[in-house]
Amino acid sequence: MKRIKKFFQSNNLVTLVWGIGLIIVWEIGAFIIEGSKRSPENVLPHLYQIVASVFSDKLVSNNQTAIQIVMSNAGITLFRAGIGFVIGAAVGFLLALMMNLVKGVEKTIFPYLMIIQMIPILGMAPIVLAITKDINKSRIVIAAILTFYPVATNTLAGFKSVDPQKHELMYSIAASKFEIYRKLLIPSSIPYLFTGLKIAAPMAITASILVDTLQGGGGLGCMLSQSLRHAMSIYVFWQIVFVSAIIGILSYYLMSVIEKLVSPYKRAKIKG
Amino acid sequence: MLAIDYLDKRLKKKDTVSNGDAVSTDIEISIRNLNVSFPDKDGGEPVNALQNINLDIKQGEFISLLGPSGCGKTTLLRTIADLQQPTSGEISVRGLSPREIRLQKKYGIVFQNPVLYDWRTVRRNVCMPMELMGIPKKDRTARVTKMLELVGLMEFGKKYPHELSGGMQQRVGIARALAIKPEILLMDEPFSALDEFTKEKLHEDLLRIWKKTNKTILFVTHNIQEAVFLSDRVVVLSPHPGRVSAVVDIELERPRSLEIKNTPEFNEMVVKVRKSFESVY
Numbered sequence: 001m002k003r004i005k006k007f008f009q010s011n012n013l014v015t016l017v018w019g020i021g022l023i024i025v026w027e028i029g030a031f032i033i034e035g036s037k038r039s040p041e042n043v044l045p046h047l048y049q050i051v052a053s054v055f056s057d058k059l060v061s062n063n064q065t066a067i068q069i070v071m072s073n074a075g076i077t078l079f080r081a082g083i084g085f086v087i088g089a090a091v092g093f094l095l096a097l098m099m100n101l102v103k104g105v106e107k108t109i110f111p112y113l114m115i116i117q118m119i120p121i122l123g124m125a126p127i128v129l130a131i132t133k134d135i136n137k138s139r140i141v142i143a144a145i146l147t148f149y150p151v152a153t154n155t156l157a158g159f160k161s162v163d164p165q166k167h168e169l170m171y172s173i174a175a176s177k178f179e180i181y182r183k184l185l186i187p188s189s190i191p192y193l194f195t196g197l198k199i200a201a202p203m204a205i206t207a208s209i210l211v212d213t214l215q216g217g218g219g220l221g222c223m224l225s226q227s228l229r230h231a232m233s234i235y236v237f238w239q240i241v242f243v244s245a246i247i248g249i250l251s252y253y254l255m256s257v258i259e260k261l262v263s264p265y266k267r268a269k270i271k272g
Numbered sequence: 273m274l275a276i277d278y279l280d281k282r283l284k285k286k287d288t289v290s291n292g293d294a295v296s297t298d299i300e301i302s303i304r305n306l307n308v309s310f311p312d313k314d315g316g317e318p319v320n321a322l323q324n325i326n327l328d329i330k331q332g333e334f335i336s337l338l339g340p341s342g343c344g345k346t347t348l349l350r351t352i353a354d355l356q357q358p359t360s361g362e363i364s365v366r367g368l369s370p371r372e373i374r375l376q377k378k379y380g381i382v383f384q385n386p387v388l389y390d391w392r393t394v395r396r397n398v399c400m401p402m403e404l405m406g407i408p409k410k411d412r413t414a415r416v417t418k419m420l421e422l423v424g425l426m427e428f429g430k431k432y433p434h435e436l437s438g439g440m441q442q443r444v445g446i447a448r449a450l451a452i453k454p455e456i457l458l459m460d461e462p463f464s465a466l467d468e469f470t471k472e473k474l475h476e477d478l479l480r481i482w483k484k485t486n487k488t489i490l491f492v493t494h495n496i497q498e499a500v501f502l503s504d505r506v507v508v509l510s511p512h513p514g515r516v517s518a519v520v521d522i523e524l525e526r527p528r529s530l531e532i533k534n535t536p537e538f539n540e541m542v543v544k545v546r547k548s549f550e551s552v553y
């Protein structure tokens with residue numbers, strides 16, 4: 001009884017209700033389109049058809065099944081997004097450190113950062129491409145650009161929100177600037193850093209997919225535009241849509257897991 | 273007794289000491305005409321947190337700052353600790369400025385609230401200042417164990433601050449300050465969040481440590497009994513503006529145990545301190 005009660009109170013129930021609701025809406029849509037006869041099944045197939053296509057071993061193109069194509073391209077996209085993300089996170093963190101460390105840097109470069117952030121990805125892509133002269137490098141760079149801003153702003157906010165008394169404690173034992181950063185500012189900004197990383201991770205993947213659509217060279221976005229042009233089974237398209245959504249969500253959870261690994265006191269908080 | 277009277281008395285005492293040098297090194301902290309005011313944000317009159325404070329604290333003395341809320345106890349402590357700059361006047365500690373003493377890492381501070389690092393366990397919180405002082409790891413571990421034993425938190429070393437009660441957190445802060453064996457211990461109402469039993473135990477422990485180490489302790493409190501029980505002298509502050517309204521010598525025998533609280537002498541001292549308040553209000 002207790003467990004059931006707990007379940008109904010928890011977030012699981014909310015997730016479950018949303019999940020079921022979405023499935024119902026989807027299926028109603030699929031039935032209506034099916035009934036209209038005008039549209040072929042590939043506008044909005046039934047969910048079971050998509051699931052079946054995942055397990056089907058029908059070769060779609062290049063001697064690969066649909067799921068093989070999707071997964072190998074997901075790997076390519078994830079790899080680029082991952083490299084971009086790591087670079088962007090590192091740059092973002094260092095930038096936050098610089099802005100906090102050197103007076104004036106924040107005022108000087110923050111407006112530029114904001115402007116860079118405001119350019120739409122698809123507008124940025126040609127510029128980056130012109131600079132790097134390589135579409136694959138551009139994809140990495142754009143993932144990095146989207147990552148560094150939330151990481152930099154959140155980390156900087158973390159540095160600034162340190163309890164002044166904790167700072168005074170360090171000061172009273174004449175801690176050096178280096179020690180203050182190492183033992184106080186950086187550890188206490190970790191939760192903020194991870195807030196930034198959690199925002200950035202799905203964004204880096206989205207950006208990577210979006211820039212994929214611009215040119216060839218593999219990746220989920222590439223396959224997405226090809227599948228839309230009916231170059232291959234429509235189920236490839238739907239599988240890409242779902243796989244993209246799933247890896248986006250997983251990237252967020254991966255950040256949460258890493259956060260708990262590096263900050264054990266948070267784990268204790270949840271248990272207690 | 274007024275501050276001026278006290279100074280007079282001290283000067284008279286000085287005459288009886290043959291070696292003048294011995295006296296000057298005897299004084300650890302000397303505060304002269306100290307004023308601290310905080311500017312008003314809205315452009316009004318500045319707040320005079322401390323006005324014309326004169327005070328000498330001897331090496332090895334246990335001295336309490338006693339007074340109602342807002343009379344500038346914390347401000348005085350912070351100014352001595354170089355966390356707050358004087359508006360005018362002078363503080364010298366062993367002939368040096370508070371800043372120089374701070375840079376020599378001679379202060380140990382217990383803040384009014386615990387100020388623990390929530391990502392560090394209790395043990396690592398107590399350890400933190402020792403890391404900054406470059407104390408070798410082996411010594412650190414041993415000292416942390418000793419300190420936690422002292423404040424009765426042996427079983428809680430591996431816990432995180434948020435897993436402790438407020439009083440336990442405060443005791444971690446005390447252990448942390450004591451761990452570095454500071455030359456001058458500044459304590460801002462360290463026991464006010466604790467229950468009576470823990471408080472009395474820590475009173476005795478603090479006196480024992482003090483006796484053993486012979487360090488100077490500046491202890492802020494708003495509890496008369498506490499001030500009388502612990503101190504050599506009680507500095508009574510009065511608010512608006514914050515100033516020294518009396519300095520009371522506590523002429524009670526040492527070592528003191530809790531039983532002393534039942535003696536007429538103790539009550540006499542309490543009454544004496546309380547009277548010095550009444551003369552102000």
Ligand SMILES: Nc1ncnc2c1ncn2[C@@H]1O[C@H](COP(=O)(O)OP(=O)(O)OP(=O)(O)O)[C@@H](O)[C@H]1O
Nearest residue numbers: 310319320321340341342343344345346347348494
């Ligand atoms: N940072 C500050 N800015 C402006 N005014 C301040 C500041 N710190 C203290 N004050 C003022 O100085 C006066 C003394 O404050 P202080 O904190 O020293 O009092 P206290 O004796 O420690 O009181 P309590 O017993 O409540 O801790 C108060 O009137 C307070 O408003």
Ligand SMILES: [Mg+2]
Nearest residue numbers: 345346384460
């Ligand atoms: Mg105070």
